[in-house]
Amino acid sequence: MPTYKDMVQPVRASEAEMRKIHIEPVPDDQKCEKAIQYLDEIRKKYRSFVMAMESCVKCGACAENCHTYLGTKDPRNIPTNRAELIRKIYKRYFTLEGRWFGKLVGAEDISLDVIEEWYSYFYQCSQCRRCAMACPFGIDTCEVTFIGRQILHWLGIVPKLHMGVGAAMEKVGNHTGLPKPGIVDTLEFLSEEIMDEFGVEVNFPVDKPNSDILYIPSSADYLLNPYTLMGAGMYFTYIGANWTIPSTVSEAGNFGLLFDQYFTQRHNVTRLLDAAQNLGIKKIVWGECGHGWRAAKMYIPSLADRPVNWPITHIHDEVAYHIRTNQLKLDPNKVDHPTTLHDPCNYTRACDLQENLRTVIKACVADFREMYPNKERTFCCGGGSAILFDDPEMYQRRIQLSAKKAELVRATGVGKDGNGYLCAPCSICKAQLYPMVEEHELGVEVKGLIDLVGKALVWK
Amino acid sequence: MSWFILQVLPYITVTVFTLGILYRLGRWAGARIVHNITLAPFPQNNSQVVGIFATEVIFFRSLFKSDFALWVGAWVMHIALFSVIGGHLMGIYTLGKQFVYIGMSEGLSEAMSSLLGTTFGIVVFFALLYLLFRRMSIQKVKEVTVTSDYLILILLLSIVTAGDIMRLVPSLSMEYAPAKEYVTYLVMLQPIPATAEVLHNVIFVIHLLLVQLLLIIFPFSKLMHILGMFAERWIINRPYTEPAPGLPNVDVPAARAAGLGLPAEGGVE
Structure with a gap:
């Protein structure tokens, strides 16, 4: 099981495998130098990244709003600290205050250890954007981990799964x-x-x-x-x-x-x-x-x-x-299970799909119960951004990452009699929740939303 | 020393502050909004965007929802600080007669200016203390804090303390008139006479020194969040127009009348 100085890490792709996705892995002795070069190129391009680097006040409001931190209680999983893993390097090399005052403003020299930290923590982030919604300025940690992962990719460090x-x-x-x-x-x-x-x-x-x-x-x-x-x-x-x-x-x-x-x-x-x-x-x-x-x-x-x-x-x-134009005949009694809806983070925070999800599920299910917080305040299933790693230690992490969701599903009471449906209309949510509803013993079966439409359609 | 702080340093401060901010804004403007990362629920038009900006800037709406205990301290501190800064500008410019514009008598306006200034000065002091205490006592906040976060709070507290001392200790107080006189000299690029009252009030000199220190580090610190907030929201709160729903060449009544999907003989439950 790969761990690095007490950090969990997903199994990574071999050098030969990296070449299959067109990346020539950077040798260890050049990694630091290259990382700074890539970071410099990319920071000049993405304003969303620059703003995350330069306007955080470290108020800590994001901490309790991140299911990864809630599940692991690892301080480096607080969104602003996760961003700090790259921000400390950004400050050191690309800001005056970091160059002049160093540690005082939290700047740090790059090292292989830092790159390994990136690999561990950027692949524990679900990129669900709940921190962007909680942040008073709207700083989006997802933009930071996107860029962290991009730099890791160019260095030749990618999980085997993603490769x-x-x-x-x-x-x-x-x-x-x-x-x-x-x-x-x-x-x-x-x-x-x-x-x-x-x-x-x-x-x-x-x-x-x-x-x-x-x-x-x-x-x-x-x-x-x-x-x-x-x-x-x-x-x-x-x-x-x-x-x-x-x-x-x-x-x-x-x-x-x-x-x-x-x-x-x-x-x-x-x-x-x-x-x-x-x-x-x-x-x-x-x-x-x-x-x-x-x-x-x-x-x-x-x-x-x-x-x-x-x-x-x-x-x-x-x-x-x-449904809104009354063109489909649907019989909600055909789906005879208490059902709750898990709002996938990408639908409800990144794509504004929350109302349509409800239009559909309410037409297909007789006993529908909302799960709170919902819509754009939904908590991620814990598998977001495909951190669906199966090796034993990362699998344990997945159980921790889904703990918050499990608590919310339990609170709806749909699984009380062991016949509930948890509608999770997203492939990654499904892949994460199929095993997780068992691990957390929620008494629900995971369904897609179109599954329920298919079941509820009345043909004549 | 007083002469340096009051006569020379202000010009250095204004230069560093202005160029520093332009430098930082230039850095931000140099990078682009590459992909659309608008946050749901999507605003449909620019007036809704203005609404989001307004509720966020004036009421700290997101923070209110995500961390109420922090919101109390942060909102009170910012509103009080904003009032104090506004009071400085208006009070010194009009010599405390700013409320005449809303119908008060001159005497009442001066009393009002004095009362509000002292009140907000005390409020901002305790709000800052609350924020500092929070930073030092809550585990998760301690874990995200670096030394400069404490230093900036302590600097703000020192500035406010010096200001409050001048408000509350009569022998150390500073009236609007000499302050206005001093600002006039600065703006007109004229030397301050050696007899000017401002040069001989130690607390006033300390107050000005600390404020200028704050303005000098402003462009190179997290204090830029005041502008950063607008720049960040400019990225994540943008109007979005959905494509029209409805599928091409689909006629559901006709499809149902034709019995599409129904097998030739029975079979459907």
């Missing part, structure tokens, strides 16, 4: 490494499942030319969350949409956002725009994936290297629109 996903994205266009025949097979199997369980005929068109709608599912939906994909298929069939799933970019997520906002993230955007152009698409509809939706909605406009001619919306937006 693997980055490599798979480039090779086949999705995170799980599923090639086109696998996609088609799985979708045929899902069609049969829908027929068996719901008695409805649903086809999943793949790469169908001249489609109006390009649906981008999360690739985890093929294997881990099949009901989400089934629900989407049933919805599109129900409304009679001319839709298709592209095999070249069958992935709503984009791990580039989480460790490499340059090549890795842009590559996925390029694939998407190519697919939309080739298939004659009119509108792109995004599947259930939190960070992926943030990457699509907020980052494609600034990452695309050509005009984006297709409006991009989320499937929850579209379902909510059809």
